[in-house]
Amino acid sequence: MTQNAQTTPTAHDTQSTPPITLVLGGTGKTGRRVATRLTAQGHTVRIGSRNADRPFVWEDPATWPAVLEGVAAAYVTYSPDLGFPGAAETIDEFSRFAVAHGVRRLVLLSARGEERAHVSEDRLKASGADWTIVRASWFHQNFSEDFFLEPVLAGELVLPTGEAVEPFVDADDIADVVTAVLTDPRHIGKTYELSGPRLLSFRDAAAELSKATGRQIDYVPVTLDDFRAGLEAAGAPAEFADLLSLITDGRNAHLVTGVEEVLGRKPRDFADFAREAAAAGVWDV
Known part of the structure; x- marks a missing residue:
């Protein structure tokens, strides 16, 4: 057997270890809605929160490796807010760490018009991930x-x-948009305002x-x-x-059209x- 064959996963391997989508803030307003939608679509979801089976704490990078194990994509929501001091540095560290541990897809929940949040966006974009930014009102x-x-x-x-x-904007609309962009590669490299x-x-x-x-x-x-x-x-x-x-x-x-662009319908x-x-x-x- 060639080395190439040894390192290529078989159909059984792929089925037995499905890729995981990590939902940070998975018990929050948008996170729990995204997790519900992804699970209903048949995706394997891991909740990232302080009280999850694998605890995730933004302030404690020692909690990050276990949460990222086997993860292919992640929905990133930062608490308390991307505009708070230190947020950009933490997003920078986490996104680079995630990519280094095999995460290819990152979708970041950001805020419309918040310049300090947009600094965090730039840090995540520079991580090397396939990114999408969702800016919400x-x-x-x-x-x-x-x-x-x-x-x-x-x-x-x-x-x-x-x-x-x-x-x-409604959190259900945000969750619908995030679920769509996480699962469709056509949204890679795009920023949507909702x-x-x-x-x-x-x-x-x-x-x-x-x-x-x-x-x-x-x-x-x-x-x-x-x-x-x-x-x-x-x-x-x-x-x-x-x-x-x-x-x-x-x-x-002023109104923006991100919900219509992604979902093809009006917002709630x-x-x-x-x-x-x-x-x-x-x-x-």
Whole structure:
């Protein structure tokens, strides 16, 4: 038997060790949705999170090798945010490490208009992987699963956003896009920007939430200094206040077509999200 034949996997070998797709943040808003979709399509999925069978911790590179074993592709979501200090350096280290350990395909969830996040994108692109970047607007699900859930339950969104508008995008649309680009090589080397189908202010969002829940949700504008002080009092990172500049300075106050480009359909509207979340009891008090 020739050396070439010895190193070529047989059909049995290929079937017995299917390639793994790693989903970092696999229990988060988009990650768990991507994992569900990939599994339904028959892909072998490994969840990357602190509490997974093979724990993954961004701050601890010693956890990386076990998580990357046998992985051919990865969906990369970074916590707390790609715009935070140190994120670009960590993404650089991880993406190069992943490629060195046999990962060929990397899809990065990034943010529209966030220059510091775009530095992380460049670092990942330089890793040698077959890359795709997915830049998203603020999520609908921030109101049901994250930052704004408690304020909605309390009936009051207190934010330093004035009347600025944002084309909120649905996490299910993001997951559909990520699943498509992970599994289709035609998307390699492309950057897609995702938004919802219309611009909404937080006052508009509060009105939609009021309509969906049947109770009054108020929007209360405050100054950035007051908001930052509130974050500090709650023990939250002050950098979260800086993220709101992506809304208040108007840089993303326009619609983009990434959902249509990848999926061939329109993105989901905020009102539809709000009705479904309310029907599921997310905001029951």
